[in-house]
Amino acid sequence: MTFDLERITASKEARRRSLAALPYGEKLRVLDRMRERDVFLKRAKASPRKAEGGQTR
Amino acid sequence: MNIVTVLRTLEDLVAEGLLESYAIGGAVAATYYLEPISTQDVDVFVRLPTHPVRAVLDPTPIFAFLSERGYGTEGEYVVIEGWPVQFLAPPGALGEEAIEQAETVEVDGIRVRIVRAEHLAAIALATGRAKDKARLLMLLEYPEFNRSEFQAIIERHGLGDAWHRFVKDFRLEP
Numbered sequence: 001m002t003f004d005l006e007r008i009t010a011s012k013e014a015r016r017r018s019l020a021a022l023p024y025g026e027k028l029r030v031l032d033r034m035r036e037r038d039v040f041l042k043r044a045k046a047s048p049r050k051a052e053g054g055q056t057r
Numbered sequence: 058m059n060i061v062t063v064l065r066t067l068e069d070l071v072a073e074g075l076l077e078s079y080a081i082g083g084a085v086a087a088t089y090y091l092e093p094i095s096t097q098d099v100d101v102f103v104r105l106p107t108h109p110v111r112a113v114l115d116p117t118p119i120f121a122f123l124s125e126r127g128y129g130t131e132g133e134y135v136v137i138e139g140w141p142v143q144f145l146a147p148p149g150a151l152g153e154e155a156i157e158q159a160e161t162v163e164v165d166g167i168r169v170r171i172v173r174a175e176h177l178a179a180i181a182l183a184t185g186r187a188k189d190k191a192r193l194l195m196l197l198e199y200p201e202f203n204r205s206e207f208q209a210i211i212e213r214h215g216l217g218d219a220w221h222r223f224v225k226d227f228r229l230e231p
Contacts (some may be wrong), residue, residue: 008118012156018093032058032087035140038144039058054201 058083058139063099064169066137075119078104080159080170082117082145082180087192089162090174090199094192098134098141102148102164116144151179151214174199175207182211182219194227210217 019027070076080086083100105116127201134141147153155176162169172180178196181189196202212218224231 016092020090022093024089024162027088027093028064028085028164030059031088031096032060034093035058035060035097038095038099039139 058143060099060138061167062138063140063142064067064164065167066126066128067101067170068168070119070122071213073121073122074106076103077106078156078170080156082172082177083156084192087196089160090177090201091195098143100143100145101135102146102152104147104153104156119144121220132209136224142206148180148183149214151183151210151216154210154214155180155191174202175210177211178202178207179214179216182216182223183214185219190223190227193223197229 019030022030064081065190067076067079067081071079080102081099082102083098084094084096085099088094103119104184105119113169120130120135123137127158128135128137130136131141134143136142145152147156156170159170160170174196178193179194181196197204211217221231
C-alpha cells in the first residue's frame with residue numbers, strides 16, 4: 001500500500017491510457033459489464049433478496 | 058446486455074429506410090475516443106426520412122419496427138437488449154452537422170456512425186451540465202483531438218462566449 005499521491009495519480013493515468021487504447025468492440029463489452037453491475041446494484045437497493053436471486057416473501 | 062445489438066439495430070433501421078441517417082452521441086461515442094465511460098443509456102441523434110407528402114416527421118414506423126422485434130419502451134427510451142436507447146432529434150445546426158460529419162467505424166463486422174470527438178466536445182460545451190464539462194475536459198486531453206477543428210466548430214455555432222467562460226473557469230490555455 002502506498003500513500004504517494006504522485007505515484008497513485010501516475011498509475012491511474014496509465015490505467016486510463018491502457019483502457020483508452022483498447023479496440024472499440026472491447027470497450028463496448030466493458031460498457032455492457034458496467035451496465036449489468038449498475039442494474040444489479042439498482043435492483044439490490046430496491047429489493048436486496050431479489051438481486052441475490054433469493055426468495056422474497 | 059448487448060450494446061453491439063443496439064448498433065446492429067440502428068444499421069437495420071437505416072437499411073429498412075426508417076432512418077435516413079444517425080450518429081451515436083453521449084458516453085457511448087466518447088468511449089470510442091477515451092476509456093470506457095459508465096452510462097445509463099445510449100444517445101442516438103437521428104435524421105428521419107422526409108415524407109414526399111407529409112411535412113411532419115413521424116417516428117412511429119421506427120417504434121413499430123422495434124416493437125415487432127420485441128423491444129418495449131420505458132418512458133422516452135426504447136429498451137434494446139437491456140440498453141435504454143434514446144432517439145434524439147439533432148439539437149439545431151450543431152447536431153445536424155454532427156450527424157453529417159460523423160465517423161464511420163466497424164465493430165464486430167457492423168458499420169457504426171459515431172459523432173466526432175470535436176463535435177462531441179462542442180455539444181458538451183453547449184449542454185453545459187457538470188458531467189458534460191467533465192467529458193469536455195477529458196476530450197481536450199484526447200491525443201488526436203483536433204483543437205483547430207474544435208475552434209472552427211464553436212465559432213460556426215456561436216459557442217465562443219461559452220468557451221471563453223469554460224477556459225476561465227477551468228484555468229485552461231485558451
